[in-house]
Amino acid sequence: xxxxxxxxxxxxxxxxxxxxxxxxxxxxxxxxxxxxxxxxxxxxxxxxxxxxxxxxxxxxxxxxxxxxxxxxxxxxxxxxxxxxxxxxxxxxxxxxxxxxxxxxxxxxxxxxxxxxxxxxxxxxxxxxxxxxxxxxxxxxxxxxxxxxxxxxxxxxxxxxxxxxxxxxxxxxxxxxxxxxxxxxxxxxxxxxxxxxxxxxxxxxxxxxxxxxxxxxxxxxxxxxxxxxxxxxxxxxxxxxxxxxxxxxxxxxxxxxxxxxxxxxxxxxxxxxxxxxxxxxxxxxxxxxxxxxxxxxxxxxxxxxxxxxxxxx
Numbered sequence: 001x002x003x004x005x006x007x008x009x010x011x012x013x014x015x016x017x018x019x020x021x022x023x024x025x026x027x028x029x030x031x032x033x034x035x036x037x038x039x040x041x042x043x044x045x046x047x048x049x050x051x052x053x054x055x056x057x058x059x060x061x062x063x064x065x066x067x068x069x070x071x072x073x074x075x076x077x078x079x080x081x082x083x084x085x086x087x088x089x090x091x092x093x094x095x096x097x098x099x100x101x102x103x104x105x106x107x108x109x110x111x112x113x114x115x116x117x118x119x120x121x122x123x124x125x126x127x128x129x130x131x132x133x134x135x136x137x138x139x140x141x142x143x144x145x146x147x148x149x150x151x152x153x154x155x156x157x158x159x160x161x162x163x164x165x166x167x168x169x170x171x172x173x174x175x176x177x178x179x180x181x182x183x184x185x186x187x188x189x190x191x192x193x194x195x196x197x198x199x200x201x202x203x204x205x206x207x208x209x210x211x212x213x214x215x216x217x218x219x220x221x222x223x224x225x226x227x228x229x230x231x232x233x234x235x236x237x238x239x240x241x242x243x244x245x246x247x248x249x250x251x252x253x254x255x256x257x258x259x260x261x262x263x264x265x266x267x268x269x270x271x272x273x274x275x276x277x278x279x280x281x282x283x284x285x286x287x288x289x290x291x292x293x294x295x296x297x298x299x300x301x302x303x304x305x306x307x308x309x310x311x312x
Contacts, residue, residue, distance in 0.1 A: 002152040006174040011190025012161035015221030017045040019180045020158040025268040026286035028097035033153040039103030041160040047102045050092045052266045067104035069144050093267045142173040176216040183232040221253040251285040
């Protein structure tokens with residue numbers, strides 16, 4: 001089964017999409033993993049970092065975007081349903097193992113969602129609206145990804161800033177989450193808000209099926225020239241106090257102009273300029289992700305064994 005990782009921060013402009021697409025590329029290129037990038041943001045930045053606007057327009061006309069998978073989940077119509085396998089763009093940039101599930105400018109209609117929830121609540125009279133909402137939140141992203149979950153080693157979800165339905169559903173469906181952050185005080189607020197929201201999600205599901213979601217770590221991006229600044233030191237001190245050293249990635253992503261230029265080519269920087277500082281940082285980050293993942297899986301297995309022993 002794929003390890004599902006959500007990249008999220010309540011604050012925008014922290015390099016979330018840049019982290020998503022370049023980490024995915026590094027995992028495919030450097031680590032030989034099968035990786036699917038899922039664009040959950042209506043800004044479609046992840047999509048346009050991997051395919052050109054012309055190609056995206058073609059995919060959209062062919063109904064090969066996440067929007068149509070969401071619509072099919074909310075209003076199943078068999079003759080119009082699109083298998084997720086057909087929506088996925090394979091071998092992005094001719095990179096073996098790197099695939100994309102394109103986003104859309106309008107991923108879902110809020111009125112349709114509201115109508116769906118109302119009908120469900122009325123039909124299942126014994127269930128209150130909150131329970132119906134929680135079921136949708138829990139199943140939406142998970143069920144869409146389920147048919148391909150065994151086809152990949154990693155599925156990386158590029159979440160929108162803020163806290164909409166898809167971001168919540170992505171977090172509930174994920175094994176881990178990554179927090180991209182800039183070394184500045186406002187970025188710290190985004191981290192704190194996200195942690196508060198995740199704690200609320202844990203509380204919501206504690207009596208049903210507790211979340212297995214774990215923080216893989218915080219990745220500092222766009223850090224060049226700030227490492228010795230007063231703000232950087234303040235942020236790092238606070239993050240260390242709140243999360244501990246183990247939850248902060250040692251790899252820092254530099255503010256490399258080549259990373260920005262790569263977007264003009266609609267490809268990750270590791271494909272356009274593999275020797276630059278940004279590419280080297282993402283390659284190093286992929287190694288760190290693999291190491292952290294191994295530790296996390298080992299710990300989960302140990303907990304599972306302890307639980308079995310306690311049951312006996």
